Amino acid sequence: MTGTIRRVVTGHDESGRAVVVSDGPAPFVHVTLRNPITGALPRDLPAQLDCAADRTLLPESIAQALALPPIGMIPIGGVGGLVQSMPSYPVEVTIPTLAAVMVEVVASPGEAWVRLGRDVLNLHRVLLDGPQLALEVG
Numbered sequence: 001m002t003g004t005i006r007r008v009v010t011g012h013d014e015s016g017r018a019v020v021v022s023d024g025p026a027p028f029v030h031v032t033l034r035n036p037i038t039g040a041l042p043r044d045l046p047a048q049l050d051c052a053a054d055r056t057l058l059p060e061s062i063a064q065a066l067a068l069p070p071i072g073m074i075p076i077g078g079v080g081g082l083v084q085s086m087p088s089y090p091v092e093v094t095i096p097t098l099a100a101v102m103v104e105v106v107a108s109p110g111e112a113w114v115r116l117g118r119d120v121l122n123l124h125r126v127l128l129d130g131p132q133l134a135l136e137v138g
Contacts, residue, residue: 026048027048027049027135028046028047028048028049028113029046029047029049029095029096029116029137030043030044030045030046030047030096031045031047031093031094031095031114031116032044032045032093032094032100033045033058033062033066033091033092033093033094033114034066034091034092034094034100035066035067035068035069035091035092036090036091036092036102037069038066038067040065040066040067042062042065042066045062045113045114046113046114047095047113047114047115047116048113048114048115048116049116049121049126049135049137050115050116050117051118051121051126053115053116053117053118054117054118054119055074055076055103055104055105055106055117055118055119056093056103056105056106056114056115056116056117056119056120057105057106057107057108057111057114057115057117058089058091058105058106058107058108058111058114059107059108059109059111059112059113059114060107060108060109060111061109062107062114063087063089063105063107066091068089068090068091068107069089069090070087070088070089071088071089071090071104072087072088073085073086073087073088074086074087074088074104074106076106086106086107086108087106087107088104088105088106088107089104089105089106089107090102090103090104090105091103091105093105093116093120095116095120095124095137097138098124098137098138101120101123103119103120104119105119121137124137124138125137125138
C-alpha cells in the first residue's frame with residue numbers, strides 16, 4: 001500500500017524488539033488519558049498522530065466521560081482559515097512505554113478519535129521512515 005503508514009512503533013520490550021501499536025493505513029497509537037483531578041482513566045483509546053495540529057484534540061464525548069474541568073476557550077484555526085473557539089481542558093496523556101505528559105487539550109463534538117498534536121508529539125522523538133512506511137515514537 002504505497003503512501004500509507006503500515007506500523008507505528010512506540011518503544012521496545014525487554015528483549016529490544018519494537019512495540020508495534022498500529023498496522024492501519026494512518027499513524028495511530030493507543031493512549032491512556034487521565035483526569036488530573038478525579039483520576040478517571042480510560043485506556044487504549046485510538047489516537048491519530050497529527051503533526052499539522054498545534055494542539056491535541058479530543059472528541060467531546062471523551063472530555064465529558066472523563067468529567068474534565070474546563071479551563072477556558074481557545075481559538076482554533078482549521079481548513080480554509082475557519083477559526084472557532086473551543087473549550088480547553090487539562091488532561092494527562094500517556095503513550096505506551098513513554099512517560100505521561102500533562103497538556104491543555106481542546107474538545108470537539110465532530111471528532112471520531114483523539115488527535116495527538118505537536119503539544120504532545122514535540123515532547124518525544126518522532127521518526128517517519130517513508131521508504132519503510134513506518135513511524136517511530138520514542
